[in-house]
Amino acid sequence: MKKRVLSIVLALSMVATLLVGCGNNTTNEVEKTNEVVADTTTDVVVEEGVQVGIVLPTKDEPRWLQDQAQFETVLSDAGFTNQVLFSQGSSATEKTNVETLISQGIEVLIICAQDGAAAAAAVEEAKEAGVTVIAYDRLITGTDAVDYYVTFDSFSVGVAQGQYLIDNASGAGTPLYLYSGAATDNNAFIFFDGAWSVLQPKVADGTFVIVNSSEAVALQDKSELTRDELGTIIGQITTDWDFNKAKSLAEANLTNASTDQKGDVCILAPNDGTARSIADTFAADADVATYVVTGQDAEKASIQYIIDGKQSMTVFKDTRTLAADSVTMAVAILNGETPSTDTTYNNTVIDVPSKQTAIVTVTQDNVKAVLIDSEYYSADDFVGVE
Numbered sequence: 449m450k451k452r453v454l455s456i457v458l459a460l461s462m463v464a465t466l467l468v469g470c471g472n473n474t475t476n477e478v479e480k481t482n483e484v485v486a487d488t489t490t491d492v493v494v495e496e497g498v499q500v501g502i503v504l505p506t507k508d509e510p511r512w513l514q515d516q517a518q519f520e521t522v523l524s525d526a527g528f529t530n531q532v533l534f535s536q537g538s539s540a541t542e543k544t545n546v547e548t549l550i551s552q553g554i555e556v557l558i559i560c561a562q563d564g565a566a567a568a569a570a571v572e573e574a575k576e577a578g579v580t581v582i583a584y585d586r587l588i589t590g591t592d593a594v595d596y597y598v599t600f601d602s603f604s605v606g607v608a609q610g611q612y613l614i615d616n617a618s619g620a621g622t623p624l625y626l627y628s629g630a631a632t633d634n635n636a637f638i639f640f641d642g643a644w645s646v647l648q649p650k651v652a653d654g655t656f657v658i659v660n661s662s663e664a665v666a667l668q669d670k671s672e673l674t675r676d677e678l679g680t681i682i683g684q685i686t687t688d689w690d691f692n693k694a695k696s697l698a699e700a701n702l703t704n705a706s707t708d709q710k711g712d713v714c715i716l717a718p719n720d721g722t723a724r725s726i727a728d729t730f731a732a733d734a735d736v737a738t739y740v741v742t743g744q745d746a747e748k749a750s751i752q753y754i755i756d757g758k759q760s761m762t763v764f765k766d767t768r769t770l771a772a773d774s775v776t777m778a779v780a781i782l783n784g785e786t787p788s789t790d791t792t793y794n795n796t797v798i799d800v801p802s803k804q805t806a807i808v809t810v811t812q813d814n815v816k817a818v819l820i821d822s823e824y825y826s827a828d829d830f831v832g833v834e
């Protein structure tokens with residue numbers, strides 16, 4: 449295999465020793481090159497071939513393009529050859545992507561599953577080929593072939609969304625519309641569970657009246673829901689993470705709602721893409737006086753909506769941190785070390801060692817401080833931010 453010498457500046461303080469593995473090395477041997485100290489320039493020998501393979505769910509949602517950009521930057525800066533492939537909403541494409549990366553000799557697979565259960569077969573194939581599997585953002589369920597999980601604190605995402613609605617409800621009897629992510633995504637359950645943990649007591653005390661889910665109404669006296677109960681509610685209010693489906697569901701819900709179920713309303717929308725279409729639908733209804741709507745991902749389009757007062761909040765999940773955490777793990781793995789983790793997530797078969805990152809609620813009040821001052825975005829990306 450050809451080698452090339454790169455002079456790189458290691459900007460990542462977490463990379464204390466850079467070990468470069470053989471891309472197509474069937475013995476999984478790790479080749480140690482120059483020891484390097486963070487923030488210094490050094491020559492390292494890089495095997496050509498792909499060392500770290502990344503599979504992301506779709507290019508059609510800005511969220512995953514943010515992650516792609518971070519991966520490409522962080523992995524190249526750290527001197528790793530890598531390739532990012534998109535599954536475009538198909539578990540079959542996802543499996544083909546994994547097989548392609550295996551054939552390119554990857555040693556570490558970082559994968560955000562299209563469908564958490566269906567992805568089990570793909571990662572089992574990777575494991576059999578000697579690849580270490582890191583589930584990224586979405587947990588892969590029903591298999592022992594997941595080595596690590598790098599995630600945001602998804603329960604806190606739901607809590608932040610629910611708490612925002614509570615803090616901004618218009619008083620007793622506020623109509624509450626509930627929407628969720630895709631039932632194939634384990635995160636959709638965790639987000640909803642987090643939101644329910646704070647909203648349910650406020651439904652029980654009459655602050656909110658659930659409008660669009662008879663299943664949620666049937667369970668509204670239960671503070672803790674089982675996975676099956678969550679699944680029953682999600683089955684009724686799912687957007688499938690699809691903004692078109694979110695729009696038609698919101699339209700159907702408003703068509704069925706009476707005038708007294710409109711007025712000043714609160715809406716639990718699971719992410720930014722669906723929040724924008726749900727918000728537009730509610731804004732277009734003459735009987736909706738005001739609406740409070742949640743989101744997550746801090747997508748640029750939603751930040752503009754927040755600045756313009758069309759979306760109430762989002763949850764910022766700093767993809768720089770998640771990508772860096774994954775790379776730290778990849779470095780440790782290629783180095784023959786055990787990556788550091790801080791919690792576990794049960795995937796129905798095993799407790800997966802996990803690294804969890806905190807989230808931040810973003811509103812008009814802190815959008816500049818959180819997103820512009822931290823240089824995640826530039827003020828020029830938006831109209832109305834100095």
Ligand code: BGC
Nearest residue numbers: 509511586633635689719745
């Ligand atoms: C991610 C969200 C994203 C959603 C839809 C979830 O698994 O955690 O950030 O908005 O998928 O792609």
